[in-house]
Amino acid sequence: MTPTAAIDRSKVKALMEREHRLFAQRNPRSFELYQRAKHSLLAGVPMHWMTRWPGGFPVFVSEARGATFCDVDGNEYLDLCLGDTGAMTGHSPEAALPGIVAQLHRGITTMLPGENALWVAEELQRRFGLRYWQFALSATDANRFSLRLARAVTRRPRVLVFHGCYHGTVDEAYAWLVDGKPASRPGNIGPQVDPTLTTRVVEWNDLEALEEALKPGDVAAVLAEPALTNVGIVLPEPGYHQALRDLTRKYGALLIIDETHTLSAGPGGYTRAEGLQPDILTVGKPLGSGVPSAAYGFSEELGTRAHAAIVPTAADTGGIGGTLAANALSLAAMRATLEHVLTEEAYAHMISLGEKLEADVRGVMEKYGLPWHVTRIGCRVEYLFRPNPARNGSEALAGQDPDLDPFMHLYMMNRGILLTPFHNMALISPETTQAQVDRHTKVFEAAVKELIS
Ligand SMILES: Cc1ncc(COP(=O)(O)O)c(C=O)c1O
Incomplete structure (x- = not known):
């Protein structure tokens, strides 16, 4: 059996500082808009909870299509947040x-x-x-x-x-x-x-x-x-x-x-x-x-x-x-x-990619001996930084990781992947492709390597 990999928390802190710097470098125009927004929007955001986005300010979107979107700095993202399910159809789906x-x-x-x-x-x-x-x-x-x-x-x-x-x-x-x-x-x-x-x-x-x-x-x-x-x-x-x-x-x-x-x-x-x-x-x-x-x-x-x-x-x-x-x-x-859009055929595609994402993430966890787990409901996949699935709300809340949750989110964002905040959920749309799922797995593995190296 692979030994359990230990995560050094001071390392996570240092990595997080680096990711914050990178986020600021990648998003100067979003930062500018955020500063301007403070004069007309409460706390500089159109919905107050957006103040919680990891990175210190939200990226401003210029255009979203299918499983991707572009921000005002020209960064392109694979969108696994999909408007926290509001865009599970993919953005502006052609068929609708x-x-x-x-x-x-x-x-x-x-x-x-x-x-x-x-x-x-x-x-x-x-x-x-x-x-x-x-x-x-x-x-x-x-x-x-x-x-x-x-x-x-x-x-x-x-x-x-x-x-x-x-x-x-x-x-x-x-x-x-x-x-x-x-x-x-x-x-x-x-x-x-x-x-x-x-x-x-x-x-x-x-x-x-x-x-x-x-x-x-x-x-x-x-x-x-x-x-x-x-x-x-x-x-x-x-x-x-x-x-x-x-x-x-x-x-x-x-x-x-x-x-x-x-x-x-x-x-x-x-x-x-x-x-x-x-x-x-x-x-x-x-x-x-x-x-x-x-x-x-x-x-x-x-x-x-x-x-x-x-x-x-x-x-x-x-x-x-x-x-x-x-x-x-x-x-x-x-x-x-x-x-x-949300047809039987579309679901067959979405769920089979959800299964793939789940299996790939589990594979990485096993390869590096991480005491984490991944869980799934159809095309909704979530990885949690605790060994076993929670049985109830108390266990789930106790198992949230205030260091790793935002770190993984920001790490992914800086590499062009948006997960659902604040507990790292990935959703598959009818337009998400296998290559995009593979891209996520690659970035996930890179994050893991940095965490345990
Ligand atoms: C299970 C569930 N029901 C209802 C809602 C409310 O949805 P809305 O904010 O679109 O009204 C949410 C929002 O996240 C939800 O998760």
Whole structure:
């Protein structure tokens, strides 16, 4: 057996300083724009979280196409971040553009339905197996609207989420465990109400805790990704999903499955790949090739109950939907994406390259005896700097590496590869090639050699 390679932390620090210098050298124009942006954008960025990009400032993009993009300094990148899944289709995918551009000339929003709404709902029905559909502009909103409807239908006040979850900026889902107890998620900005009043939190893969939390009978819905993906990938243990479904039914809580990231598992997400049976399913991000689009679907039974729970005269102000939700452009983009881009054939290509990336990265880890591991959901691959896969949110959070995570990210960026921040996830689009996957493996191996030399 290969001995475990030790990583000298002072070495990582020195390498990181070198990479920061290199980043500054490679990106003078981005730096200039960042300085200018400080006069008009809060903290110099259009979304505040961008202040966390490794390197000290974000690179400014000039153009993105397929699996690549170019920044304002002329650097070219292989994009394995793909807009954190928003561009899992590849950037501006050729096959979706005609449908999107045609709609731009035919009216962008009308507050009336068009036939595309039916086409998309029928396709989502076919893919995910849920009967009735509604649309939103973001996965966050799809989750918020689903929780409202779940409470309306069950007349119960509480929501249950899993420690380490992220479902967008949904107030009720901003609850984690702190010292083993439900609490507002660390860093939660000005919660409108204390999330512990609305939310129960348990660890993923802990059926006993789940049953205890459901027992009082006041939980309207369990909101879950099929696997945690926002603290590193944490997979369900065998039998966990069946037990989750059985327990939610036993205690009368609805099950909402958030497929926003796990849509990487296949054309019908993890739900179809693994035969899950949610009451509600939410999905967003790449659904419209990056044109803001999201959807939420209901089982036949729940759809009927949800419709009955909405006061007809307040249907426009009851708290779901919005002026631009289900706009004509988003629906044309969803149709074009589902019909021509995120097809069965595309997934076959994406998943087989995901398998290759996983195998190649594992090969490098084994070759150098690194106590790390790699994990995958379809075309989503993630490497983590800890020996074993985490079982739950606590283990995943404890296993994050504040030195190696940003180092690997910056090292890759300086060599023209963008990983998803902040826990090094790589996503494969229909346009990503084997040569690009090989390029990533080469740079990954080079980084490893520098770390252990
Ligand atoms: C699982 C999951 N659900 C929902 C969201 C929210 O997506 P959006 O920010 O597009 O609303 C995210 C964002 O990362 C997510 O990871």
